[in-house]
Amino acid sequence: MGVRIGSEKFFDRVDKGINNEFMRKAVVEAQTRLEGRKTKTQEEMGNWEDWRDLSEEIRQHTLDNLDYYLEQFAENVAKQGGHVYFAESAEEANDYITNVVKKKNAKNIIKSKSMVTEEIGMNEALEGTGCNVVESDLGEWILQLDDHDPPSHIVVPALHKNKEQIRETFHEKRQYSNSSDPNELALFAREQLRKDFLSAEVGITGCNFAVAESGSVSLVTNEGNARLATTLPETQITVMGMERIVPTWKELDILVSMLCRSAVGQKLTSYITGLTAVKEEGDVDGPEEFHVVIVDNGRSKILGTKYQSALQCIRCAACINVCPVYRHVGGHSYGSIYPGPIGAVLTPLLDGYEDHKELPYASSLCAACTEACPVKIPLHELLVEHRKDIVEKTGKIGFAEKMAMKGYAKAASNPNLYKMGTNMAPSYIKSIAKSEEDGKGKGVGPVKLWTNIRDLPESGGSSFRKWFENRNKGGDQ
Amino acid sequence: MKVSLFLTCLADVVYPASVGQSTVEVLERLGCEVDFPKKQTCCGQPAFNSGFHRESKEVAQHMIRTFEHAEYVVSPSGSCVSMLKEYPHLFADDPEWADRASQLADKSYELTQFIVEVLKVEDVGAELEANVTYHTSCHMTRLLGVREAPMKLLANVKGLKFTELPNKQQCCGFGGTFSVKMVPISEQMVNEKVEHIEETNADVLIGADLGCLMNIGGRIERQGKPVKVMHIAEVLNSQGS
Incomplete structure (x- = not known):
């Protein structure tokens, strides 16, 4: 098999x-x-x-x-x-x-x-x-x-x-x-x-x-x-x-x-x-x-690498039994004889990323697996390590995501850029917060993926800063 | 006591002012002097969890600089604080930054954790007449290890009728980029969460992490269910009617 x-x-x-x-x-x-x-x-x-x-x-x-x-x-x-x-x-x-x-x-x-x-x-x-x-x-x-x-x-x-x-x-x-x-x-x-x-x-x-x-x-x-x-x-x-x-x-x-x-x-x-x-x-x-x-x-x-702890596994399936992803998709969805969190960690190590590149992302990183593991394998951390290797070593990341992450890092490490973003956010969020009449989401890319199934808080956006500034005029900054 | 507020990007950009306002007002009522370093942005978790650690480091360095002066850093999010605690590992191969990262990690607290563990207060004098339930977010409980503090504080809010959420330990399906990368799975997870919330007959779902609340609340809104979502800071700042 x-x-x-x-x-x-x-x-x-x-x-x-x-x-x-x-x-x-x-x-x-x-x-x-x-x-x-x-x-x-x-x-x-x-x-x-x-x-x-x-x-x-x-x-x-x-x-x-x-x-x-x-x-x-x-x-x-x-x-x-x-x-x-x-x-x-x-x-x-x-x-x-x-x-x-x-x-x-x-x-x-x-x-x-x-x-x-x-x-x-x-x-x-x-x-x-x-x-x-x-x-x-x-x-x-x-x-x-x-x-x-x-x-x-x-x-x-x-x-x-x-x-x-x-x-x-x-x-x-x-x-x-x-x-x-x-x-x-x-x-x-x-x-x-x-x-x-x-x-x-x-x-x-x-x-x-x-x-x-x-x-x-x-x-x-x-x-x-x-x-x-x-x-x-x-x-x-x-x-x-x-x-x-x-x-x-x-x-x-x-x-x-x-x-x-x-x-x-x-x-x-x-x-x-x-x-x-x-x-x-x-x-x-x-x-x-x-x-x-x-x-x-x-x-x-795997021995001697950052993934070595995956070999601590004693095949008890405690991680599988608490996994909220496994709960909804079942074992066959993993496409591996090793399903669940340990499977998502082990499968790409044993069989490569090519056929299993989605597995490290099939986790909300809720860490229920890590908490359940009787031999303390930091499963959710190993999934993040896989994601890191996929980004840095495999080139299996789409151009759009790469650009989005670079853009995010620029904005989140530069207060002026960040401010520009936050100023634009309220009217944008308002425009896409609710679904179209057919129930589908608005916006593009990840925004649409979000709004396909969920609303956003309509009245949101950068109002805290104004409030704080007004009440603290002359205050300690 | 002087406290620097780390608002988090979701409270800053996506949510109305009330989460930040409530955090400030509760802390001030308990005798803290609250400072808001204006240059703050995001904890860097979206990049970190997606495997973009170089990008995450850029953000982390900015945050370390921004909060270097702070005596205590307090944030209305267990998840974002757990990310600040990740910084020393992120800079494991860079002793200078690892040291600065550790200093930030050591003085950072989630809001309820700070109130109970540092201020040693369990009753903030809040009052809210409502049938409520509480969502225990995964990062706050499992990564940060904060389980008791919000429960202690909520137990002392007058007027609250509390019903425990069935399967409370289960993730709501947010997971940052997971919510848009794995939409079909995330949808099933949040649906189950909403079902459990309905089982409690609560009018209000309380939570301590805006990521989870944005996900659960967004799904509740889309389904047109009559449940309101409140951040725990807003509950602790409620003064009755």
């Missing part, structure tokens, strides 16, 4: 999102529910700001010493019989994974939820070699059945679908004939997936956090599917973004707690799985062969 989803233009996607009433209702309900639960568990935990500080420190320390911890992790995996592969690009990662699968003569693959495999387009690569890849996270499975509909949220991928739509998909693709009752739907999915779990030769997982000190991989789920995917198949491949690592189990404890609370408002999810090495004699389950693919795919280019 890759980072980018769809080929429509940004504003077309936005219009589609805004006009999708069902999706918007679902997003508002989900935001309300998830944000409410998060607030509750934050309060239960107490000293939330201290925990955020500590989590930020852990993530910063890990990123500052990433080479050290990755090496330690890789050594520990190898020592215990596992294989580690560092993939610089999506292609390298996919080549390695398809080769492992080929060597095992495997055809059936079961997967647990993983954003990084979406990012590198792993499913398509495996399917291209004739494999049958099955997503076992319920939300992802629904999307996969529905002709690979892309995820619209990083924790709740099928957020944009309701139970009737899911029933329809099950019916159409798998001849499901029962009701849209969620219990019946889930039971059906379990029956269907059970066969896939049992026939899979290879299990592929993502990685919430790797633990450097023991060479372990931890997985956080509510469905237990990652446990089945890592215990039944003979071979396990774990794919991880290179930044998804903690030094020791102590830091894992803290970050998993922050992740579960921030993502779904749970103290812990139903299953927190820690996996170390391959099956040993006496073990009842576990893989006989274990591979970890550590994916760079543009991350090392």
Whole structure:
């Protein structure tokens, strides 16, 4: 799939999102529910700001010493019989994974939820070699059945679908004939997936956090599917973004707690799985062969730059759950598998400005995201940094805006010019304050864009200065 | 106490005199001597948030010079004051200007913040008979960290019947240039805000940032809804009828 989803233009996607009433209702309900639960568990935990500080420190320390911890992790995996592969690009990662699968003569693959495999387009690569890849996270499975509909949220991928739509998909693709009752739907999915779990030769997982000190991989789920995917198949491949690592189990404890609370408002999810090495004699389950693919795919280019803090992300989606823009346009409008504020920051870093130049502007800079982030990524500040780079480095700014900003700076740093502007403002504002009779705005450029949907205060304009001057004649200036 | 007023460009250029007048009168009633440096313009935020930081610096330097003499700078806008607080970062690679920027940042206050934190006053003796609700602007609360001051002051205004705004923490969709660059999204955001305001049955929406008020008020006017918009300075300057 890759980072980018769809080929429509940004504003077309936005219009589609805004006009999708069902999706918007679902997003508002989900935001309300998830944000409410998060607030509750934050309060239960107490000293939330201290925990955020500590989590930020852990993530910063890990990123500052990433080479050290990755090496330690890789050594520990190898020592215990596992294989580690560092993939610089999506292609390298996919080549390695398809080769492992080929060597095992495997055809059936079961997967647990993983954003990084979406990012590198792993499913398509495996399917291209004739494999049958099955997503076992319920939300992802629904999307996969529905002709690979892309995820619209990083924790709740099928957020944009309701139970009737899911029933329809099950019916159409798998001849499901029962009701849209969620219990019946889930039971059906379990029956269907059970066969896939049992026939899979290879299990592929993502990685919430790797633990450097023991060479372990931890997985956080509510469905237990990652446990089945890592215990039944003979071979396990774990794919991880290179930044998804903690030094020791102590830091894992803290970050998993922050992740579960921030993502779904749970103290812990139903299953927190820690996996170390391959099956040993006496073990009842576990893989006989274990591979970890550590994916760079543009991350090392972010390290050491002003955007490094974006790599602190633990993929909890707390920023998405409070974002007023996401609320109205939904996940697909971002045109990226990473939507919302973190997506608007990360997507141009991983995939360039060319296809994503609007994303840094798709924020009112209200900073709700920054406030919600459990690892204190200054998301709204990073969006401003993107805007700065777009202005200074890419030349992707229109002539009119450039001139307007230069004109603004001249006027706002020169009192005489500013005064001329303020003197002219009242009569101009009066002339455009209300709409035309057809309800459309008056004026041109940004003024028209404003007045298309809003009035301006009609009686405004530079009257304070006169008032102040008259009452303070001879006064202190 | 001597206070220099930073009016903000919206109060200066777009809005009637009453926001500035009320700010001056409330401060004077509390014993301040108010000075208005005439050369003041804008905080530079439109350029800063659009990524035009070179242009923003030009404006910031002008503002730093204009307010260098001031003992305290007080402004009827949380957003513009949060921009003044951004100046030291803007000049991070220029020690001389960073220092001058820090001096301005350290002595700048949003109006209600100044009244409660510096003047230590929570009752300004205002009176206004009205059903009201209050919009907590994002920059004032999240960037400047001012949450309690306006609530404390409003709680002591006689005659106010206050109803809390549902989803008050949510942005109104202004966002400076966002309001014209991303019109379809901004429109949905402000529509939801207006719906929540209507749910309170308030006659008056109070706010402490003219950007938000211009956006919400402009949408309310366009929709022909019977809700009046007031800046908190105007409320604190109300003396009953």
